[in-house]
Structures are given as structure tokens and as C-alpha cells.
Amino acid sequence: MAINGGHGVLLRLRRLGLRPGAQVRAVATGRWGGPVLVEVDGCRVALGRGLARRILVQVNEDSFRPDER
Amino acid sequence: MSADGLRVVRRVVLVGQPNAGKSTLFNAIVGYRAVVANFPGTTVEALRGQASIGGLRAEVVDLPGTYSLLGGDVAERVTRDFLLSGEADVIVQVVDSSLLGRSLELTLEVAELGLPIVLCLNMMDEAEHKGIRIDWEKLAALLGVPVVATVASRGQGLVDLLAAIPQARPVRRPPYTADVERALSQIREAQSSTGRFGDHRAAQLLSSGAPVDLALKEPVERARRELGEGRGEDPGVILSDERHAQAMRLFEAVATVGKARVGWREKADDLLMHPVIGYPLLVLALMGLFGAVFWSGDVLEGLLSPLLDTVSGQIGAALGAGPLAAVLRGAWDGLAAGVAIVLPYLIPFLFLLALFEDVGYMPRVGFLLDGLMHRIGLHGKSVIPFLLGYGCTVPAILSTRILEDERDRLVTAALAVMVPCAGRTIVVMGLVGRYVGPLAALLLYLGNVLVIALVGWVLTRLVPGEGPGLILEIPPYRQPRLQNLLGKTWLRLKGFVVLAWPLLAVSSALLALAEALGWAGGLNLGVRFLTWPLGLPSETGVPLVLGILRKELSLVMLDEALVGGVAALTQAQMIVFTVFVLFYVPCLATVGALGRELGWRRTGLVVLATTGLGLVLALLARVVLGA
Known part of the structure; x- marks a missing residue:
């Protein structure tokens, strides 16, 4: 994880409820390498594909359910 | 503060997460001034209007929505800088009641400013739609601040809100875990002049480091290092997780989650956001x-x-x-x-x-x-x-x-x-x-x-x-109002x-x-x-x-x-x-x-x-x- 940008992004995601241990449901996927729409704590967040991929790497260590792709 | 415990309020600011209905509330209070729309980030600058509060004319300021006071984008920095300018007498935190747990994290962060706060539980109809019931009197007792339930889009609860503003109090903040409190007090002691917003500044420094005052560099680094090494986490993440845990405890104490209703708004995305259709x-x-x-x-x-x-x-x-x-x-x-x-x-x-x-x-x-x-x-x-x-x-x-x-x-x-x-x-x-x-x-x-x-x-x-x-947060569809x-x-x-x-x-x-x-x-x-x-x-x-x-x-x-x-x-x-x-x-x-x-x-x-x-x-x- 990058120290500079990564830190801010991580905190941002946490504010939206995307934190270790959270229950996440994948709702939809955009075309052409588009974003992933996830539902967490009853609210929906679109995450860019690159970002979603990076978070999953982060998140797998921290007991996220594997089905959120 | 006057003898009867009511505050003389000259300036009220509306703070809250994006799309919580701040601008709708602002318009309902001061007349149609701010553009309102259903996407996060509709308001990007501070908008001002006038209202009568406690029998006096007061300025009402609508600030851009913010998830935190860290200032992730320019709009969030506008909000943070306004709050730190010291112009606000009272903060009204506008909360999307259907997202109460998440919103309380912001409450706890804003509380560190030490300013009097009123919690406005807006969009109560949305919360009911999702099957969430909130005991707002209990929430008021736990936080020690006035809590008012509103549906700003229909003008419900506005009179109560205006009446509650002079009774605003600083939030009674639950303490952090001992190691976090220790780190915070280390930073607070190092700050030579305590000044205003001492708790907020200490938390900011612990979270992101980089003090402007070079004399603080060493103590802040030490506090961050000691806390981080103890937990094996970044101090910013630790603080965020602590507030999250506190917010969830509050939420569980005051809210019950029943069955959500499913209507066209939940189903529309199956078509409108479908990867093909x-x-x-x-x-x-x-x-x-x-x-x-x-x-x-x-x-x-x-x-x-x-x-x-x-x-x-x-x-x-x-x-x-x-x-x-x-x-x-x-x-x-x-x-x-x-x-x-x-x-x-x-x-x-x-x-x-x-x-x-x-x-x-x-x-x-x-x-x-x-x-x-x-x-x-x-x-x-x-x-x-x-x-x-x-x-x-x-x-x-x-x-x-x-x-x-x-x-x-x-x-x-x-x-x-x-x-x-x-x-x-x-x-x-x-x-x-x-x-x-x-x-x-x-x-x-x-x-x-x-x-x-x-x-x-x-x-x-x-x-x-x-x-x-x-x-990008994708808010629920809303029934547009002709007005x-x-x-x-x-x-x-x-x-x-x-x-x-x-x-x-x-x-x-x-x-x-x-x-x-x-x-x-x-x-x-x-x-x-x-x-x-x-x-x-x-x-x-x-x-x-x-x-x-x-x-x-x-x-x-x-x-x-x-x-x-x-x-x-x-x-x-x-x-x-x-x-x-x-x-x-x-x-x-x-x-x-x-x-x-x-x-x-x-x-x-x-x-x-x-x-x-x-x-x-x-x-x-x-x-x-x-x-």
C-alpha cells in the first residue's frame, strides 16, 4: 500500500463503511472495465475497478467475505 | 450564555455527510437559495442565509457535505476551514437517519471541536422505509445534546429544530481506549498554547502527522510511533476504527433494525445500472x-x-x-x-x-x-x-x-x-x-x-x-418534488x-x-x-x-x-x-x-x-x- 495516497483512500473507504470485517454485497459491475457497485451497511458505493482490486488484496487478510467481487 | 441556559446564537452552520439533506433543510429555513439535488457533492461552497433563532436574527451557513474533517477534497476542505475559522456559534449536524451509524462517526469527530451541537435526524421517513427505528430521546441523553427528528423535504420538525438551536451543548464524548488517550494527551501537552479546538488539533495531528509547528514534530512523531507500534496499525486508521466502534455502540443502544420495505426505488437499479440494459x-x-x-x-x-x-x-x-x-x-x-x-x-x-x-x-x-x-x-x-x-x-x-x-x-x-x-x-x-x-x-x-x-x-x-x-456513493432514488x-x-x-x-x-x-x-x-x-x-x-x-x-x-x-x-x-x-x-x-x-x-x-x-x-x-x- 502506498503511504501517501493509499492512507487517505483507506480512511475515505472506512468512512463509507468499507472496513475490515464489514459485510459487503456486490450489486453490479460496470462495462468496459467499469466500477463495482457494492452495498455496505445499507448504502451503495461505486468503486473504480483498480481501486476495488487493491482493496480486495488489503481486505482478504482481514476476514472480508470472498464473494464481494 | 444567558441566565436561562439558552445561548445567544449569531451564526449556525449546517454540517453533515454528503446527501444528508443539508441544503434542503437550509432552503426550508431561509427560503430557496441553494441548489438541491440527489447526488453527493451538490453544495461545494459555503452558502449563507438568515433566519430567526431564539427571537434574534441569525446567520445560517450551509456547508459542503463531508465524510470527515480530514479534508479529502476541496469541498471538504471548505467545510473544515470554515469550522476552524471560529465563526460558528452552533453546529447543526444534519444526519441521514437511514445511515445513522455512519453519521455518528462524524458526530464524534466534530464533537472534538468542542462547539455546541444540535443533532438533526433528517430523513426519518427514509429510516422508516429501511425498517430503522431510532430512540432519539435516548440518543440525546447519551450524547448530552438536543436531538431533533425532521423530514426537511416536507418541512416536518423545522420548528422544533429552530427551538432546539439555542439549547445546543458540546457533545459528551465517550473516551477512547487508554493507549489512544495517552497518545492524544502527549500531543496536547506538547502544544504550547492550547488555543481553541485543542482536542480536534491533537486528534488531527495524531491521525495524519505533519504539524505546521516544527516544535511539535518530535512529540507528534513519538506519539504516532508508540501508538502505531503498539497496535500494528496506522494511527489514522486506529482513530477511525475507534470512532467507528463508539458510533456502533451508540447506534446499537438507540436503534432497532427491522425489515426493510422493497419498492421501485430498490428495483430500478437492477435495470438502470445493469451492465447491458x-x-x-x-x-x-x-x-x-x-x-x-x-x-x-x-x-x-x-x-x-x-x-x-x-x-x-x-x-x-x-x-x-x-x-x-x-x-x-x-x-x-x-x-x-x-x-x-x-x-x-x-x-x-x-x-x-x-x-x-x-x-x-x-x-x-x-x-x-x-x-x-x-x-x-x-x-x-x-x-x-x-x-x-x-x-x-x-x-x-x-x-x-x-x-x-x-x-x-x-x-x-x-x-x-x-x-x-x-x-x-x-x-x-x-x-x-x-x-x-x-x-x-x-x-x-x-x-x-x-x-x-x-x-x-x-x-x-x-x-x-x-x-x-x-x-462514489450512489444514493437511493428519491421522489422528485415539484416545488x-x-x-x-x-x-x-x-x-x-x-x-x-x-x-x-x-x-x-x-x-x-x-x-x-x-x-x-x-x-x-x-x-x-x-x-x-x-x-x-x-x-x-x-x-x-x-x-x-x-x-x-x-x-x-x-x-x-x-x-x-x-x-x-x-x-x-x-x-x-x-x-x-x-x-x-x-x-x-x-x-x-x-x-x-x-x-x-x-x-x-x-x-x-x-x-x-x-x-x-x-x-x-x-x-x-x-x-
């Missing part, structure tokens, strides 16, 4: 928008034009001849053209745009187009400024504040300038749409999108760096009526005077270096120059300047003229907004580049059309 629906929606504007504009114009022509004829006859009469007639013609050409397209367009915003379709478009936007080096959030750009370029440029990355902001703002605003839509619809045909108008729009994409592709390769990618749609249409239309109408009248009168004195030819000759290569008649010169003031002036003045009105142009000339108007120098208001947001050097570059581009594309159109 979503896209044709998007195209249909946009075609529907422009089709409806074109059709209703055509009908309205057909009704209005003959009426105004009759009046103009009578006024002309009454005024008689002479230079003064010519000037007065010119002024009237400008006003009349404003009514006949501009309003028929502007009103339906602004209304439908408002409808799109309020339903909540904008962030969906951002989601659908994120993949395509990556092709030009941006991401889906940039779609929101682009879509707003179809209304007016100024708010589009301001809305780039929702972008976290500086480079994305720069490129998006530069590209948003080229999105045809309502003023340019008037030119496209009123000239090409009306005289050449709707298909040609549609092609111009598509061509415009293509050019923007190409320029974007080039720009993102010239300006290095890649943003972190899309993080808000009309209010917003009026608020935006007012810009035209107040600013453009006088300009139209004055420009038109000056043009008439110039013609009466025989100066118009000279002015037109001055711009001949532009109009000649484009194959446009000399009379188009002044209208094009006036378009720098406002884009729709170009068309109105063109109608005034040409003998026989705009119909005197050939179809090819109309298209060349419109292509040039679509791209050349953004209007003055846009230049001003760009200058403030990007700096004047970059703004100069944008002005030069767009004008060059407009010239090249118009020349290209001339060659292709053989004009």
Missing part, C-alpha cells in the same frame, strides 16, 4: 431529454414569435424614425428576442435537468460511464461536472471540487468548458435544430462529445499522474433574467446605434480575420464577439444584425457558425470561475486553446460542408 437506457434518457427540449422549445417558440412580432411592429410604428427611435427599438428587439428565442428552450431544459438531478440519475451515469472515462484517463466522478455543464459551465467548474485528485480537477474543468451549456444549446437548437433539422443538431452534440473525449485523451497524457480511482424542481429551475433561470436580459437589451440597443451611425461595419471589419476564413458574412462579427459575454447573445444578436434575420444564412454557414460558438472563448462568467478555481495562467491557456480548437473545427466543418 443500463447503457441503451442511458442513451434513451439523454435522447429523451434533448428531444423533449427541442420539441417543446419549437412549440413554445411557434406560439410566442408571432405574438412578439406583432408587438414589435406596433412599437416600431409608434416610435417612428430617427437614431433615438432606432436605439429604443433595438433595446426592445433584444428583450423580445430573449423571450422568443431563449426562454422556449431554456425553461424546458432547466426543468428536465433538475428532474434528472433530483431523481438521482447523475451518480448512476457516473457509474455507467466510469469504464469509458478511464479510456480518456479520468474516472466516473468527472461525469457529474460534465452533466452539470449542459446546464451552465460555472457550476460545472465549481463542482470539480468533489474530485479528490488535483490533476483530475484540472483536466475535468478544462473539458467541462467545452460541454455545450444552456446558452450554447439555445444556439444549437434555435439555429441548427430549427433551420437545418434535429438530426444535424444531434450530430453536433455527438461530435462535441467526441472532440471532448479526444482532447481529454491528449490532456491526461500531457498532465501526468493518475488519481486513486472512483469512490424543488420549479424552485431550482427558477433559481437558474434568474441568472438569465437578471444578467442576460439587461445585456441583451443594452447590446441590442448599442448595435442599433452603431448601425444608425454607420459604425457597425467597422466593428465587423475588425473581426473579419475570423469571419472571413470561416466563410461567414461580415455581419456575424459583432454577434460572435458579444458571445463572449454570454453565449446566447450570439444568436440573438445574429438575428438582429442580419437583414432578414438568421434565416439569411445558408445551412452550411449556420453549422460553421454553431461549431465555432460551441468551442471558442468561454463566456466571461466561466472565465471568472476558471480563474478562481485553476489560477489565471491555466485559465489563459484554456481560453487560447478552446478558441484555437473552435477555429480549426469550424474551418473543418466549412471544408466538409463545402460552404
Whole structure:
């Protein structure tokens, strides 16, 4: 994880409820390498594909359910 | 504070997470001032209004939505800096009650400022829809602040809220875990002058380090290191997790979650955000928008034009001849053209745009187009400024504040300038749409999108760096309210009526005077270096120059300047003229907004580049059309 940008992004995601241990449901996927729409704590967040991929790497260590792709 | 425990409140600020309904509440309290829409980041600057609080006049400030006080984007920094300026007597935190748990994290962070707070549990109807019941009296007791339940969109609870503001208190904050408290007190002790907002500053320093005061560098680093090593986590993450845990404890103590209702709003996304069906629906929606504007504009114009022509004829006859009469007639013609050409397209367009915003379709478009936007080096959030750009370029440029990355902001703002605003839509619809045909108008729009994409592709390769990618909250669909749609249409239309109408009248009168004195030819000759290569008649010169003031002036003045009105142009000339108007120098208001947001050097570059581009594309159109 990058120290500079990564830190801010991580905190941002946490504010939206995307934190270790959270229950996440994948709702939809955009075309052409588009974003992933996830539902967490009853609210929906679109995450860019690159970002979603990076978070999953982060998140797998921290007991996220594997089905959120 | 007065003897009865009530506070004298001079300034109240509305703080809350994006899309919690702050602006709706603000409008309900102070009258329709702020544009409200259903996407995160509608408000990007502090808006001020007046209200009577505790029998005294107080200022109410609506701040941009923020997830935290860390200042992730420009809009969030506006909020943080305003709170730290010390101008606020009372903070009203507006909460989307259906997202109470998450919102309480912000409450706990804002509480560190130590300012008196009122918690406004807004959108109680949404919470009920989701099956969430909140014991707000218990929440008030736990936090030690007044808690008021509201549904701002229906005006419910507003009286209670205003009455609660003088009773605001600082939040009784639960303590952090011992190691975090220890780190915080280390930093607090190192701060030589405690000053205001000491708790907040200590938490900020612990979270992100980098103190401005170099004397604090060492103690802050030590506190961060000790806390971080103890937990094996980044101190910022630790603080965030601590607040989250506290917020969840509060939430569980005061809320019960039952069964959510599922209606059309939950099901609509299955279609509208579907990876296959979503896209044709998007195209249909946009075609529907422009089709409806074109059709209703055509009908309205057909009704209005003959009426105004009759009046103009009578006024002309009454005024008689002479230079003064010519000037007065010119002024009237400008006003009349404003009514006949501009309003028929502007009103339906602004209304439908408002409808799109309020339903909540904008962030969906951002989601659908994120993949395509990556092709030009941006991401889906940039779609929101682009879509707003179809209304007016100024708010589009301001809305780039929702972008976290500086480079994305720069490129998006530069590209948003080229999105045809309502003023340019008037030119496209009123000239090409009306005289050449709707298909040609549609092609111009598509061509415009293509050019923007190409320029974007080039720009993102010239300006290095890649943003972190899309993080966009997709709010639930909301039932649009007619009152808000009309209010917003009026608020935006007012810009035209107040600013453009006088300009139209004055420009038109000056043009008439110039013609009466025989100066118009000279002015037109001055711009001949532009109009000649484009194959446009000399009379188009002044209208094009006036378009720098406002884009729709170009068309109105063109109608005034040409003998026989705009119909005197050939179809090819109309298209060349419109292509040039679509791209050349953004209007003055846009230049001003760009200058403030990007700096004047970059703004100069944008002005030069767009004008060059407009010239090249118009020349290209001339060659292709053989004009």
C-alpha cells in the first residue's frame, strides 16, 4: 500500500463503511472495465475497478467475505 | 450564555455527510437559495442565509457535505476551514437517519471541536422505509445534546429544530481506549498554547502527522510511533476504527433494525445500472431529454414569435424614425428576442435537468460511464461536472471540487468548458435544430462529445499522474418534488433574467446605434480575420464577439444584425457558425470561475486553446460542408 495516497483512500473507504470485517454485497459491475457497485451497511458505493482490486488484496487478510467481487 | 441556559446564537452552520439533506433543510429555513439535488457533492461552497433563532436574527451557513474533517477534497476542505475559522456559534449536524451509524462517526469527530451541537435526524421517513427505528430521546441523553427528528423535504420538525438551536451543548464524548488517550494527551501537552479546538488539533495531528509547528514534530512523531507500534496499525486508521466502534455502540443502544420495505426505488437499479440494459437506457434518457427540449422549445417558440412580432411592429410604428427611435427599438428587439428565442428552450431544459438531478440519475451515469472515462484517463466522478455543464459551465467548474485528485480537477474543468451549456444549446437548437433539422443538431452534440473525449485523451497524457480511482456513493432514488424542481429551475433561470436580459437589451440597443451611425461595419471589419476564413458574412462579427459575454447573445444578436434575420444564412454557414460558438472563448462568467478555481495562467491557456480548437473545427466543418 502506498503511504501517501493509499492512507487517505483507506480512511475515505472506512468512512463509507468499507472496513475490515464489514459485510459487503456486490450489486453490479460496470462495462468496459467499469466500477463495482457494492452495498455496505445499507448504502451503495461505486468503486473504480483498480481501486476495488487493491482493496480486495488489503481486505482478504482481514476476514472480508470472498464473494464481494 | 444567558441566565436561562439558552445561548445567544449569531451564526449556525449546517454540517453533515454528503446527501444528508443539508441544503434542503437550509432552503426550508431561509427560503430557496441553494441548489438541491440527489447526488453527493451538490453544495461545494459555503452558502449563507438568515433566519430567526431564539427571537434574534441569525446567520445560517450551509456547508459542503463531508465524510470527515480530514479534508479529502476541496469541498471538504471548505467545510473544515470554515469550522476552524471560529465563526460558528452552533453546529447543526444534519444526519441521514437511514445511515445513522455512519453519521455518528462524524458526530464524534466534530464533537472534538468542542462547539455546541444540535443533532438533526433528517430523513426519518427514509429510516422508516429501511425498517430503522431510532430512540432519539435516548440518543440525546447519551450524547448530552438536543436531538431533533425532521423530514426537511416536507418541512416536518423545522420548528422544533429552530427551538432546539439555542439549547445546543458540546457533545459528551465517550473516551477512547487508554493507549489512544495517552497518545492524544502527549500531543496536547506538547502544544504550547492550547488555543481553541485543542482536542480536534491533537486528534488531527495524531491521525495524519505533519504539524505546521516544527516544535511539535518530535512529540507528534513519538506519539504516532508508540501508538502505531503498539497496535500494528496506522494511527489514522486506529482513530477511525475507534470512532467507528463508539458510533456502533451508540447506534446499537438507540436503534432497532427491522425489515426493510422493497419498492421501485430498490428495483430500478437492477435495470438502470445493469451492465447491458443500463447503457441503451442511458442513451434513451439523454435522447429523451434533448428531444423533449427541442420539441417543446419549437412549440413554445411557434406560439410566442408571432405574438412578439406583432408587438414589435406596433412599437416600431409608434416610435417612428430617427437614431433615438432606432436605439429604443433595438433595446426592445433584444428583450423580445430573449423571450422568443431563449426562454422556449431554456425553461424546458432547466426543468428536465433538475428532474434528472433530483431523481438521482447523475451518480448512476457516473457509474455507467466510469469504464469509458478511464479510456480518456479520468474516472466516473468527472461525469457529474460534465452533466452539470449542459446546464451552465460555472457550476460545472465549481463542482470539480468533489474530485479528490488535483490533476483530475484540472483536466475535468478544462473539458467541462467545452460541454455545450444552456446558452450554447439555445444556439444549437434555435439555429441548427430549427433551420437545418434535429438530426444535424444531434450530430453536433455527438461530435462535441467526441472532440471532448479526444482532447481529454491528449490532456491526461500531457498532465501526468493518475488519481486513486472512483469512490462514489450512489444514493437511493428519491421522489422528485415539484416545488424543488420549479424552485431550482427558477433559481437558474434568474441568472438569465437578471444578467442576460439587461445585456441583451443594452447590446441590442448599442448595435442599433452603431448601425444608425454607420459604425457597425467597422466593428465587423475588425473581426473579419475570423469571419472571413470561416466563410461567414461580415455581419456575424459583432454577434460572435458579444458571445463572449454570454453565449446566447450570439444568436440573438445574429438575428438582429442580419437583414432578414438568421434565416439569411445558408445551412452550411449556420453549422460553421454553431461549431465555432460551441468551442471558442468561454463566456466571461466561466472565465471568472476558471480563474478562481485553476489560477489565471491555466485559465489563459484554456481560453487560447478552446478558441484555437473552435477555429480549426469550424474551418473543418466549412471544408466538409463545402460552404
